[in-house]
Amino acid sequence: MKKTGFFHRSELTEALWTFRREFIVVGIFSMVANVLMLAPTMYMLQVFDRVMSSRSELTLIVMSLITLFFFIVMAFAEWMRSRVLVHAGLRLDGVLSTRVFNASFEARLSQTGASVVRAFTDLIQIRQFLTGNGILAFFDIPWAPIYLAVLFFLHPVLGYAALVFAAIQGALAWFGHRHTVAPSEAASKATSESGAYLQSKLRNAEALESMGMVHNLRPHWAKRHAKALELHGQAQALTHRISAWSKLIRYSQQSLALGIGALLVIDGQLSPGGMIAANVLMGRALAPIDMLVGTWRSFIGARSAFERLEDLLRTHPERDAALSRVAPKGDVLVRGLVATAPGRPLPILKGVSTAAPAGTVTVVLGPSGSGKSTLARCLMGIWPGASGEMLLDGLPLDGWDRMELGPYLGYLPQDIELFEGSIAENIARFGQVDPEKVIAAARSAGLHEMILRFPKGYDTPIGEAGNLLSGGQRQRVGLARAMYGDPVMVVLDEPNANLDDVGEAALVRAVQELKSKGCTVFLITHRPGILAVADRLLVLQDGAVVADGPRDAVLDALRAGHAAAAAAQSSPPAATSGGLQPAPV
Structure with missing residues (x-):
């Protein structure tokens, strides 16, 4: 454990802390990308409310060029933050791979249940999460209030509707986490046990085949395999149900947002351009939450992998590099x-x-x-x-x-x-x-x-x-x-x-x-x-x-x-x- 101020950081946390500059750079690019996400909304408002009424082709061309420039900058920011995360993930692997390798062998010798394959799977899972859409959702969520503020600016009803849909999606994410993690882990464990049982028998295939034991062992494997299939089916069924509910809410949100905007246009409280812009803006405001719902399982998996890896490195600390002794004689x-x-x-x-x-x-x-x-x-x-x-x-x-x-x-x-x-x-x-x-x-x-x-x-x-x-x-x-x-x-x-x-x-x-x-x-x-x-x-x-x-x-x-x-x-x-x-x- 390393001490920084009043806090103690584990070795793994300290390794991640060394990448704070990369995360700050990703945060800056995320700010640019999310602010420029307002460009389509502003473009729609101007086209429907100004260009269509003024019929000015020059205004349309200038606004289109400006919007295109914003899109190019936004695409560059998206590309750069992904590139920074990928390089950070590769560097993280370079920093930790040797430590994980050595600690895994020590854990195997001490029979603590860890293995080299499992530890490196955890490291890969952490690295993939840090370079995937899940971490980008965490960088995008802080900017969702900007979109909500613009919706409230267009009309308070639109802002409150977005808040309601955000609460529903958040509740669905919580429900999914609460009810799908345990079945998924049980199915994964049963599948691993079934595979390990089969692999151990394959290593002795010659003896099993020569003595006619394959037929006798197949029911034992089939029992484990059937249990794994049953647990996997239950976990998949629950996941599909939650996914179906998520799609229902997402599609309903899109249609209801358009309907609310149309009702405000009929009452004269919103322009047609504002109606279209509000629909796009609400989708953008809820997109990070929707992405979190989709990547919640990967986040839970990465967190579990982080905890296992942190425990492995804490239990088997790095040996003192300065420790050196004279050559032994053999007594x-x-x-x-x-x-x-x-x-x-x-x-x-x-x-x-x-x-x-x-x-x-x-x-x-x-x-x-x-x-x-x-x-x-x-x-x-x-x-x-x-x-x-x-x-x-x-x-x-x-x-x-x-x-x-x-x-x-x-x-x-x-x-x-x-x-x-x-x-x-x-x-x-x-x-x-x-x-x-x-x-x-x-x-x-x-x-x-x-x-x-x-x-x-x-x-x-x-x-x-x-x-x-x-x-x-x-x-x-x-x-x-x-x-x-x-x-x-x-x-x-x-x-x-x-x-x-x-x-x-x-x-x-x-x-x-x-x-x-x-x-x-x-x-x-x-x-x-x-x-x-x-x-x-x-x-x-x-x-x-x-x-x-x-x-x-x-x-x-x-x-x-x-x-x-x-x-x-x-x-x-x-x-x-x-x-x-x-x-x-």
Whole structure:
């Protein structure tokens, strides 16, 4: 929040405030355009009341030329204010796009429900409103009293009639807002849920088709789709009814205004030119209100988008650009780490504590569901529901600037996500491609020779999500990406899940190379072959540490424990009362 005088402005409000000069310029052009809108009225009055009676062609020509000049100036003012708004909208996007992009990713990691697509949709909606007819209506409404004053000048009855029609249109706008916003939002939400459900199934189309599950899932999608159609139909029906009433009022206003003017002409209280001019003038006076009725939904949508975007930027403030630290060495210390997840009554990790000096390899073992992958995400600082201490070189991980720290970290998740682009771009993390570092990382991952067999080598495109590569190839590209540059800490989550014996041997060499460079490695695996490179073992069970220490000491302790358990199971059970015996543990 920024403070100005006695008021606090949010970051988004402050960004809009920087465009006040543009809005002032638009207001000036709007004043010119609206004042010159009186030109047609004055022209009609003069033609009917002066030219027609005097039959002076010269007067008609001069007045026509003057009116044409006013029309040209008015068109120029309309064009300029639209141009200023369009440029302001583009500049607003340039000012906020990077902030929205970064805040959206932070929101996604913290699981607050925001996404990059939704945030940028909100930004586009705000920009479109600021450059569309809706904002122009707000600039035109302050000049409506001028037209009303001219109507009162022509005859008070005409002015009061315009006020009545304005009140009716305003009441209709209020009614429409009150009764259409909620149904429209519900229909939009249901449509999004239906689309998201279908999209999630399309991502697994191969499995669904191969196992014949498409037919079974279709009713579930159809139920959501039918609900969305029903809500959309209800919202559209209400909107059409309000639109029909709006048209009735608008057409009635035009005809009644002409009828009132005709009645005043019959009574001799108004000239025929005044009757025609009053009809045009009343339409112009009510046009901004009518435009507001038509754009009210877009205004409500833009306001909601503004509130969501404002909340996003407030919740995820911009990081201090001056924050800079020396390059980390890789000493990792975890104390009392507790990881929770929404909807889960018990924590996933329960007070995990461990230490890994720089240059050591820690292998994390444990059965499925013991919290190993959650620990990997906590080590990278990307698990939202984590508490306790995760220290890198004695400093909290969240105290580092992620853009600054990122090059010093490497991460290979279980679900490897590659991105559309070339192999070199994916290995270089889509930053500036350094050929030497890319090749070095590929060699370390045992990938270099395979890449050279591709038609375009390192420039080979891999398709969306790397779908042109096999599972093992994606695993190796992900490993090379984690090793790119000079990372001081690398976390590998099941890196050998899709590797053959050759690939696993390359993985062992890669881990040994990282260790030789002083990099701290955390390796999560189920395969015992990788234990040979471990300095330390960390064993998890049900989210708690059951063993932690040097590799050989932990292995000896585990062997001793298994031997004791086996001996206990093989010994004859003691007799119990009633001839019952306890079940083996």
